[in-house]
Amino acid sequence: MIVKRRLTDNWTLTRVAGPSTAPDLPNQIAASVPGTVHTDLLAAHLIPDPYLDVNEIALDWIGRSVWRYATDFDCSNQDHDHQELVFEGLDTVADIRLNGQVIGSTRNMNRSYRFNVAALLREGRNRLEVDFLPVEDYGAEVRAELGSAAEIPANYPGSWPFVRKMACNFGWDWGPTLITAGIWKPVTLESWSGARLGTVRPQVTLAGGLGRVVADVAVHGVATEHELSLTISIAGAQSTATLPAGSDQINFSLDIENPKIWWPHGLGDQPLYDLDITLTDKAGTVLDRWTRKTGFRSVRLDTSQDEHGSAFTIIVNDVPVFARGANWIPDDCFLPRVTPERYATRISQARDANINLLRVWGGGIYETREFYETCDRLGLLVWQDFLFACSAYPENEPVRSEVEAEARENVARLMPHPSLILWNGNNENIWGYFDWGWQDVLGNRPWGAGYYLDLLPKILAETDPTRPYWPGSPYSGSMDLAPNLPSHGCMHIWDVWNDVGYETYRDYIPRFCSEFGWQAPPTLATIKETVRDNAPASDSPGVLHHQKATLGNDKLLRGLEGWFPPPSTFEDWHFVTQLNQARAIKLGIEHMRSHRPVTMGAIVWQLNDCWPVTSWAAIDGAGRKKPLWYALRQAYQPHLLTIQPRDDTLKAIAVNETTLFWRVPFMIERLDVEGKVLASHKVWRVLCDRFEATEIELPAEIVTSGDPSREYLRARMGKAEAFWFFAKDKDFDYPNPEFDCREERLSDRVRVTITARTLLRDFTILADTLHPDAEVDDMLATILPGEARVFDITFGVGDIPGGFRFDPACIRTANTVARSAG
Structure with missing residues (x-):
């Protein structure tokens, strides 16, 4: 049996070379593997936290230095024929030595590496060293080697398109420039004799009640005189095949009658089966074993032509699914800090917001096994981009070979996961080629189309034909069509944030919207933890440094125009911009959902942040929920009731994303600001x-x-509720908010009962301002005069912290900010 030993102990870090601006450092620094240079320096108290204040700027020397990771380990296991060092992930440009001898070099963060070291291992003490070179220097070298072929447009400066590394490390409009290096995934010494399993590619499908696993398995180290067997086991069944002598590849299958079906959450359960593949010799000795959890489901992408253009509908188990989604970016700039527990927390937050799909964006990483296993378990669909974003990319060597190697490895690695339902070629690159002036720069030079239209679909056809592939986001299905058409394929809507008000969402009826978003700052607790300006303001140095979008704060204020008066205080600015973000996205989602089945997906930009920043995220860099998260939960609820303009009037629209019909009474009232019913209408049964x-x-x-300034609509259908205000906030005659507040301390929470004495719109308790671990269960509630609403405040630490006191000063409403003047 193969013996695997993780090399996690006794690592040290040394700065070998770099700019003179770097501070003096000890010769050896304790290092963690997996880890990064930044986190090792931070743990040793040798640098300030790069997420605080403007520290990011002063730490650029880290990415421009040469770093050496080293460890000594004992080896007494010399009775195996093969000894291999396996690096699951090296970030990024690395030279590796064992006992002073070079064993290999790496130039790709997105793939693993395996080196035969049997001839170099010593009995007893061995020394392993990994030198990381500045990645931008390497990218510049490749760029110089390519000459005129390297003249390519990109949305961000630098040589990052020439090296296969997480693009957002180089800075983005929501991310800092923190160019990492390090052994970011485990290192293992594998010892074995005879043979071992290589790449395992399981195609897991479901058709007509029959589950099928087709396993394509590579075997390494095969000797011609040996006869080996492979056995595949799942759901209590198994199939065995013999690997002919001298062969190193086999394809065999196993059928399962009527397996339990894996569903997206809300449509059914998520049963998972242990899929086990074992390699045995002629005597029946197990040489190697491969085990994953998987699930049976079918998936296809409907792109058929219709009277509206061409569809873009994800169909799971023959059910057309409306994608209630969010874009996912790396959850930390320093990837090893994203633990399995953190994945579970963040993905659970997505599910709790009624999100059923996460799109893993192409400027990040091919996500980890822990990410996908969590999505499998919780029933979230995953759309995975190949790693190309916002740039033309060279198709020449050495880049092309690295692209192919990483794609083949990661497609095979992620194949077992039922949550993975779509591969996408790139983010915005086809759009850039057509609409951002790239052709003027490129001329006839390759720019990445060969990847998206040829190489990647070829790899998928050979490796995993069970999942749909789409060349880009946005993409209209043909290079003969403009890439961002609402009537074809998937589109991005960014003029709303960049140029116009969010009412403009209603001008689009996309077939599928895979990106749209609106900015807001993080929670106040997160700002206080990461910005230590004497007087925080929207434009104070620390707050402004944590705004990476060009003219981002200007756009925040411009987005308020017509809706709210200019905010007069930092606290007003903070709340009203968060409120406006929630309002904008809720409006966009409800509009798109109301056009089902023409529109079949809305994927908001974005779910999460990689650091504390003003951004489009619903969950900030500290993991705290912004008001947008609560708006997503409302707008993505399976039973949605919304009021929409249609045909020069207003209509109520019920949307049902469940497996059962929805038949309940419908009631709508027109009320004045005092809560008086001016008109009402009831339908005893509406069937959706x-x-x-x-x-x-x-x-x-x-x-x-x-009187539009004093009237609004409230509709109710079962537990669903919808409002329509005839005037925008600045023109609405809101009363000064008045309410009674009763606090009750339970064993593990503080319960607050609010009884409205006036209309309260978007009632919000900013619990994090009372305690950084406090979280309220609901926000953005509209409460009518005389009505009561209960809010529970819980704490990440479990019990109520000592000294916690509820203060009604943490309460905010739209009434207050709409009545304030700049």
Whole structure:
């Protein structure tokens, strides 16, 4: 049996060379593997936290230095024929030595490496060294070697398109420039004799109640005189095949009658099976074993032509699924800090917000096994980009070979996961080629199309034909069509944030929107933890440094125009921009969902952050939920009731994303600001069938306002509720918010009961301002006069912290900011 030994202990870090601006460092620094240079220096108290204040700027010397990781380890296991050092991930440009001898060099963060070291290992003490070279220097060298072929456009400066490394490490409009280096995944010494398993590619499919596993297995170290067997086991069944003498590849299958079916959450359960493949010799001795959890489900992408253009519908187990999604970026700039527990927390937050799909964006990484296993378990669909984002890419060597190697490895690595339902070629690169002036720069030079239209689909056809592939996001399905058409394929909507108000979302009826977003700052607790300006303000140095988007704060204020008066205090600015973000995205999602089945997906940019920053995220860099998260939970609820403009009037629209029909009474009222009912309309039973959007006609006395500045609509259908205000906030005659507040301390939470004495719109308790671990269970509630609402405040530490006191000063409403003047 193969023996695997993790090399995790006794690592040291040394700065070998670099710019003179670097501080003096000890010759040897204790290092963690997996880890990064930044986190090792931080743990040794040799640098300030790069996430605090403007520290990022002063730490650029780290990415421009040469770093050496080294460890000594004992080896007494010399009775095996093969000894291999396996590096699951090296970031990025590395030279590796064992006992002073070079065993290899790496130039790709996104793939693993294996080196035969049997001839170099010593009995007893051995020394392993890994030198990391400045990645930008390497990228510049490749760029120089390519000459005129390297003249390519990119959205961000630098040589990052010429090296296969996480692009957002080089800075993005939400991320810092923290160019990492280090052994970011485990290192293992593997000892074995005879043979071992190589790449295992399991195609797990479901058709007509029959589950099938087709395993394509490579075997290494095969000797011609040996006869080996492979056995595949799943769901209590197994199949054995014999590997002919001298062969190193086999393809065999196993059928399962009526397996339990894996579903996205909300549509069914997520049963997972242990898939086990063993390699045995003629005597029945197990030489190697490969085990993963997997699930049976079918998936396809419907792109058929229709009267609206061409569809873009994800179909799982023959059910067209509306993708209620969010884009996922790396959850930390320093990837080893994203533990399995952190993945579980963040993905659970996504599920709790009624999100059913995460798109893993192409400027990050091919996500880890822990990420995918969590999505498998929790029932979130995953769309995985290949790693190309916002740039043309060279198709020449040495880049092309690295692209092919990483794609083949990661497609095979992720094949067992039922949550993975779509591969996407790139982020915005086809769009850039057509609409951002790239052709003027490129001329006839290759720019990446050969990857997206040829190499990647070829790899998938050979390796994993069970999943759909789409060449880009956005992409309209043909290079003969403009890439960002609402009527074809998937589109991005960014003019709304960059140029126009968010009402413009209603001008689009996309077939599938894979990116749209609106900015807001992180929670106040996160700002206080990471910015130590004497007087925090939207434009104070620390706060402004944590805003990476060009003219981002200007756009935040411009987005308020027409809705709210200019904020007069930092606290008002903070809350109203968060509120506006939530309002913008909720409006966009409800509009798109109301057009089901023409529109079949809305993937908001973005779920999470990699550091504390003003961004488009719903969960900030400290893991705290912004008001947007609560708006997503409302807008993505399986039973949605919304009021939308249609045909020069207003209509209520019920949307049902469940497996059962929705048949309940419908009630809508037109009320004045004091809560008086001016008109009402009731339908005793509205039937909204499963996976359907149903329009509900509204009478003229409901949709016609006598005084838009003082009237609004409230509709209810079962537990679903929808509001429509006839005037924007700055023009609405909000009362000064008045309410009664009752606090009750339970064993593990503080319960706050709010009884409204006036209309309270978007009632919000900013619990994090009372305690950094405090979280409230609901936000953005509209409460009518005389009505009561209960809010529970819980704490990440479990019990109520000593000295915690609820202060109504943490309460905010739209009433307050709409009534304030700049």
